[in-house]
Amino acid sequence: MSKLPRNRSMRWRLLVWQAALLVLVVMGLGAVVLVQARATMFAEMDAGLLSGARVLESVLMKAAGPPENGSPFYPGSGRPGFGPPESGSFRPGRADRRPGREPPDDDGQGRPIPPRQFVERLDSLPAEMFRLPGSMMGRRGLDREPPWFAIFDSEGTLRRRSETGPAILPPRSPRRSHDFRMNATAREVVLRGPGQTLIVVGQDATRPLADFYRMATATALGAATVLAGGMLGGWWLTGRAVAPIDRITRTAESVSAATLTARIDAGELDVELAGLAGTLNSMLARLQESFDRQVRFAADASHELRTPIAVLIMHSELALSRPRPAEDYQATLQTCLRAAERMKLLVDDLLLLSRADVGQLNLNRRGTDLAGLVDEAAGFLHPLADEKNVRIRVETAAARADVDPEKMLQVVLNLLRNAIQYNRPDGEVVMRTSAEAGVAVIEVDDTGEGIETRHLPHLFERFYRIDPARSRDRGGSGLGLAICQSIVMAHGGRITVESVRGEGSRFRVTLPAEKRDAPGTGTIDR
């Protein structure tokens, strides 16, 4: 279904263009071939006809006779006593003149021959003189067709003609010395003879014409064949050109969530399409990656929820399985409450992350003193630090940033809680704030065992755990650092970590400094 429009837009269009080009080329070529063929075909016949006409011309000239006979043919106009031998203007032998030269409309010295006298003289000539030579028609058997002739005077009146032959209309005087024309199926030459006569020699041309038509038909058939072949080839070629696109389309169409691993085989593709396939493939790879991340995230989230739910079910079923003393029920309820609180924590974290993912963290930003936030966080977690025997040191310098104080406090608390929990006993946590060029910085250093370098790039990934089970008994959901990162990035900041094995880690939050220049407008008083 979806094939037609695509083919029409490309394959068909290519084909139409190709057809148009082919027709033009074939027609041009055919025309040239046919014109040439026609010229070749009639060339011999024309030569024969012309030589016949020349014979008649020479007869006419001979008939005019030499001037010393007082021929009225060449009367001297105002110059009596003019003689051809002396002048050399006319000799009987002049019939062997090269063809193409102007016929003698004059006496050779620019004096026209009066037609009237010439015609009278012509009429007096005996009929036997007007005969065409038998072998004038060349080689190809054309001489089997009997030629005919006719001679018209300057008035267009028929003066002489052969006994055979069709009716011959008086021709128009040719512009050059002679001209060829078709007369129905006959070929004729019209030659300007002496005394403004027109000599017409013709011959039936049915056979050469038939030859020509046969050739024309053959040429047309050939052209049609070439055209059809060209179109078929074009169809095949465009098909071949389009086939890889079809393959790409099919692969792309077959891709669904379950088959994101499918890739277009770019190996057999030409450079142009390989680029397209490569682009699609890298898009697929990115899609697959983010899809895999989502799947893993969902699996991890459900995995995290399973254990507290298992606790809930287990203890509820146990409590209900038989009558128990009141303190047992109390213990069961406490256990269930712990499980429920753990789930709530996880769900809250998940909600925050998904809000951050779609950019709906609803930050309530205002100018905030980060040093105050750090103090607040330290105050919150002092009990935990005491419990773990970890000392908290705060070294703050004024650092203000446009942040949501609640969310940023969550970040600081998360970092501080990690720093306390993963510290060594009798360890220390140092919290610093500072302002550098255009940025406000919070740093949290611990003296824990440090983090292996291979874990560092993944540390902010959701549910990433260095030790799969270590954080569980410390109450973490595995989302703390991911949440820190989401919140910091929503503020346009960055969170980074450095760690030295055996010495400790440093988490560093960089935030854009407060832009307002009116100091003291925003304070964090909570």
Next chain:
Amino acid sequence: MRILVVEDEPDLRRGLVQLLQESGYAVDSAADGNEGLAKATTWPYDAILLDLMLPGRTGWEVLDRLREQARTPVLILTARDSLDDRVRGLDEGADDYLVKPFSSMELLARLRALIRRAAGQASSQVVIRDVVVDLAKRVVSVAGVPVELTAREFALVEMLTLHCGKLVTRTEIYDHIFGEDDDSLSNLVDVHISHIRKKLGAGFVRTLRGQGYIVDE
């Protein structure tokens, strides 16, 4: 029957231990992989409940190492529910796989089936002459009349009937019937045996002096 629970989540571990104890099993527990492996290779448990995500040594590692030396039935109890994990668990030597959260009934049923199969019994009802032992309902009747047994006594009957026709040594009884936390007073096997003889008839259990006990088929 003695069970080992290897689970790192304290609340869940506590619940499992209580559930199994109340169902008449002797139960040991371990909170991480190392402790779990140590116990699993030391005592001849009738079944092991094994979590996969464990601190110290993962459940996979525990299973792998355990299978090098023992054929103890293992039921994997985990939050990992992907097909790959289930297939891998069974392929690597686990006998069953249960995904959290689970129902206590299903867990107990699977555990019973596991122990029964390991002892070579296909059915959950074992008939020894006029004594019928229903392992699923945990009741014993003599000539159609139900007999009341304590949990300890039932565990002893269960063990002897599961291995009926075979000698069960005193050491085996100690290993399988009593958990690590049982006090020594309850360990008096002879007292339990005499109670069983009173309730099910003197001919139910035969004593092989100096070796142990046997329930003839």
